[in-house]
Amino acid sequence: MRLTLSPGPPLTFRARLHDARTATAIGRLLGVAMAVCFATGVLSHWLQHPPGWLADRLPSRPYWGYRLTQGLHVTCGIAAIPLLSVKLWAVYPRLFVRPPVRSLLHALERISVAVLVAAGLFELFTGLLNTFQWYPWPFAFVPVHYAVAWLLLGSLLLHVAVQWPKIRDHWTLRSPGTLTLAEADGPDRRQLLLGVTAAVGAVTLTTAGQSVTALGPLELFGPRSPAHGVQGLPVNRTAAAARVTRASPADWRLTVDGPRPFTLTLDELRAMPQYDVTLPLACVEGWSKSAHWTGVRVRDLLDRAGGGPRSRVRVVSLEAVGAYRVMEMGRLYAQDPLTLLALRLNGEVLSLDHGYPARIIAPNRPGVLQTKWVGRLEVV
Template structure:
C-alpha cells in the first residue's frame, strides 16, 4: 500500500499585513527611544569629560556635587540598557518598510534610507558595545573609549538627519489626534495599547533588575547587572585586583614620595601619625556600579602644602601598578584643594585591603572610579 504525502505548500513571499507596523506605533516607540538615547548621550559626554578631560578643562572640573558622577554615570548605563528593548521594538514596527520596492524612489527616499542605515548601525554598535563594557569584555581590536565616544556623535548626526527627513511623518503621527494618524479598526486599537504596555514592562524589567548596582535602594533586585554593590572585599566591588595590576606585595620599605618646592617622603606609620580625616564618599565606576563608603586618611591638600605647593597647583599621582592607561593620573586644582579629597588609608573602619589599594589610595568627590588611583606611591605638585 502506497502512502500519500500531503501536498507541499507553495512557498510565498512574506506578507506584512499586521496593522501595528504603522507610522503611529513607530512614532510612539520612537519617542521613548529618543528620550533614552538623549539621556544616554548627554550623560556619556559628561562621563567622557570627567574621564578624559582636555588640558584646558582639568582645572575647571567641579568637585561638587559630590554625588554628581554617581548619578550621571548611573543614568548613562541605565538609559543605555533601557534603550535596547526599545530599539528592538522600534525595528519590529518598521522592518516591513525594508522590503518595499523599488528600494530608492526619490532623493528624499534615498536620504531617508541612508539616515536609517547609519542610525541603526551606529545605535546597535553603541548599545551592545556599551553593554559588553559593563561586563569588561572587549572582543574587538580597538580601544573602546575613544571609538565609543566618536560613534556617539555619529548617532547624534544620523538621528538629526533621520528626524529632518521624517519630520512630516513624525508631525502627522505624533499624537492621537494628529491629522495623519492611521485610524485602526476598533478591534485593533487595544492591540496597540497592549504592545506599548508590554514594551514598557520590558523596559521596566531590565531597568529594575540592573539599576540596583548604582541605585542601592534596589540592590536586592540587582539580578542581571554584572556587579552587586555589596559584593567584593570589604563589601565594596573592585574592577581590578592587586594581582591583575601586578601589585603582588608591598614591603615595609614602602614610602610615599611627595614632590614640590620642599620634597619629602613618609613611611606608612608617619602617614598614620598625621591628622586623619573621615569622609562619606561614593565610588562610581564607568561600568555603571557605585556605592557610598566610609573613608579615613590624610587630606591631599595638607600633603601638598607641606611640600610647598601653591593653591593653584595640580597634582600628579603615580601608582605602584606596573602598567595600564590609568597608572598615572593628573588631578586639577579644584579636586586637589577640596577638603574631601583624601589619600585614604582605611575603608569602612578597616585598613585597606590589597585589592582596594593598600597601603594608600585616592578618594575624591564627583570623580570616576578609574581616577580614584590605588596603590599610590608618589604625589607631585605641577
Template sequence: MEGMKPRIALPPFPRFRGRLHDARTATSIGRWLGLAITVCFLTGVTSHYLQRPPDWLADLLPSRPTWGYRFSQGLHVASGIAAIPLLMAKLWAVYPRLFVTPPLRSVRHALERLSVAVLVGAGVFQLFTGLLNIVEWYPWPFSFVPVHFAVAWLLAGALLLHIVVKWPEIRSHWGLRSAGTLELPAEDAADRRSLLTAVGAGVAAVTLTTVGQSFTPLKRLDLLAPRHPDHGTQGLPINRTAYAAGVSAESARGWRLTVAGPKPYGLSLAELEALPQYEVRLPIACVEGWSVEARWSGVRIRDLLERAGASPRSRVRVVSLERRGAYRVMEMGATYAEDPMTLLALRLNGEVLSLDHGFPARIIAPNRPGVWQTKWVGGLEVL
C-alpha cells in the same frame, strides 16, 4: 549544463504582515527611544569629559556635588540598558520599510534611507558594545572609549537628521489620536496598546533588575547587573584586583610615599598615619555603572601639597605602583586637589585598606570617575 553545480537558493528575508508594522507604532516607540538615547548621549559626553578632559578644562571641572558622577554615570548606563528593548521594538515595527523597492525614489528619500542606515548601525553598535563594556568583555581589536565616544556623535547626528527628514510623518502620529485619514481602526488601537504595554513592561523589568547596582535603595532587585553594591572585599565591589595590576604584598613592603614639589619629601606609612587624619563619606562610582558610598579616612591631598611648598590649587600627577594599565598615571585638576574631601585614603569603613582596594594608600575624591580613584599610590608630583 552537465558538470555545473546546482544553484543554492538563499532563504528570503522574513516578511511581517501584521497591522502594527506602521508609522503610528513606530512613532509611539520612537519617542521613548529618542528620549533614552538623548539622555544616554548627554550623560555619556559628561562622563567622557570627566574621564578625559582637555587640558584647558582639567582645572575647571567641579568637585561638587559629591554624588554628581555617581548620578550621571548611573543614569547613562540605566538609559542605555532601557534603550535596548526599545530599539528592538522599534526595529520590529519598521522592519518591512527597511527593504522597500526601489531603494531610492528621490533626494529626500535618499536622505531618509541614509539617516536610517546610519542610525540603525550606530544605535546597535553603541548599545551592544556598551552592554559588553559593563561586563568588562572586549571581543574587538579597537580601544573602546574613543570609538564609543566618536560613534556617539555619529548616532546623535543621524538621529537629528532622521527627525528632520521624518518630521511631517512624526508630527502626524505624535498625539494620542491621529487626525483625519490617518486614524486607524479601533481594533488596531487595542492591539497597539497591548504591544506598547508589553514593551514598557520589558523596559521596566531590565531597568529595575539592573539599576540597583547604582541606585542602592533598589539593590535587592539587582538580579541582572554584573555588580552588586554590597558584594566585594570590605563591602565594596572590585573591578581591578591587585593581581591583575601586578601588585603584591611583597611589592608594597617597605613602601614610602614620595611627593615631588618645590620642597620634595617622602613619608613612610607610619609617618603618614601620624599626620592629621580626616574621614569623609564618598561614593566609588565606576564607569560600568555601579556605585556605592563608603567611609574613607586618610590625609588631605591639599595638606600634602602645602607640606611640599606648593599651592593647594596645584594640579597633581599621581603615579600608582601597578606595573601596567591605562590608568597607572593620573592627573588631578586643581579643583579636586584643593577640595578638603579629597584624600590619600588609608582606611575604608574603619579598616586598613585591603590589597585589592589599594593598600597601602589610594586616592578618593568627590565627583570623580572610579578609574581615577587611583589605587596603590606610590608618588605625587606637583604640576
C-alpha cells in the same frame, strides 16, 4: 539606452502596527533614553579625559554627581535595548520597499537610516558588554564608543529632520485625517505599548540595583552587585592584574614632589592628621557604593610641598602596567577637603586589592581615576 526602475509587486505586511504611528510612539521613549545616554556619556568621557581648558573647571561637587550620571547612563542604555528592538520591528517593512532606491534623495535617506541603525546597535551592545568588562573586539572601547556616539547623534538629528512631517502628524494621541481615536489607538497598539512598558520596567528594576541602593534587593541580572566584595566594596582591577605585590611597610615611601619635596614612610603618614569621609566609589560600568574612608587630605600634602591654592596634582601608581597608572586631578579636586590619600576603608587597613598602602578617593569622580597603590604625588 534608458534604465527604468519598475515598482514590482508590493510586499504586504499584515500586522497593523508596522506603521508610522507606532514607530513615533516608541521613538519618543527611545529618543529620551538616547538623549540621556549621550549627555551622561559625554560628561563621563570629559571627566576621564578632560581637555586642557576644562581640567581646572570640572566640579568636585556634588560629591555624588558621577554616581548619579553614570548610573543613569547605564540604566538608560540597558532600557533602550528593548525600545530599539521594538522600534526596528515597527519599521522593518520599509527595508523591503520596491524599488530600493527611487532617487538620489531617497538613497541618501536610506544611507542615513542604515548609519543610524548600525550606530545605535553598536553603542547599546558594546556598552552592555562593557558593563561585564568583556571586550571581544580588537579596538579600544572608550575612544571608539565616544566617537560613534557623535556619529549616532548626527544621524539621529538628520533622521528626525527628514521624518519630521510624519513625526509631527503622529506625535499626539489623536491621529490626523479621518481616523477616529478608537481606530488610531485600538487594543493592538495599546497592548503593544503596555508590553513594551512592562519589558522596560522589568529590565530596569532587575538591573538598576547596581546603581540605586534602594533597588538592590531586586537586582537579578545586574552585571555587578555592589553588595559583594572585599571589605564590603567590589574590586574591578585586582593587585594581581596590576602586577602589584604587597610591600613591607618599612620599605614603602610616599614621594611628594614640588618646590619643597619630601618623602614619608607609612608610619609618618599615619601620624599626620587623619580625616574621615563617606564617599561613593562609582565605576564606568554603572555600579556604585558608598564607603567610609580615612586618610590624609591631599591638599595638606600639596601645601607642605609648596603647592599654592591653585595647584593641581599628578598621581603615580606603583602598578607596572595600566591605562590609568598616571592620573591628574584639576585644582577643584586637588583642593577639595573631601579628597583624601586614603589609608583605611570601612575602619580597616586597605586590602591590597583596594590599594594598600594608600589610594586616592575624591568626590564626583570616576572609579578608574581613584588611583590605587599610590607611590608619588607631584605638584603641578
